Amino acid sequence: MNDVLEQLAQVLEARKEADPDSSYVASLHARGLNKILEKVGEECIETVIAAKDAQQSGETDDVVYETADLWFHSLVMLSNLGLGPDDVLKELARRFDLSGHDEKAARKNT
Secondary structure, three states: OHHHHHHHHHHHHHHHOOOOOOOHHHHHHHHOHHHHHHHHHHHHHHHHHHHHHHHHHOOOHHHHHHHHHHHHHHHHHHHHOOOOHHHHHHHHHHOOOOOHHHHHHHHHOO
């Protein structure tokens, strides 16, 4: 599964420098971080709505589709900041064997 994230990260990095007229990713980077964050927020809201709809209908196709959009735009955001999926995966790995309550409490102390 990490292969998919790594491949996508490579494509996003390559498209960062592409012509904004021919690449959606390049056009987001050209418009700056605020535009990318706007897209992340939009996809987040659409994911939440799709999840609520899925709970009611039992149909989950839309929540998977919207989550993919959210992840995609989150990866574009990370790329814009010089980060990638490995940075997030390392943080998730660090949290193994750590109680969620303990992790949250540690954040308050730093």
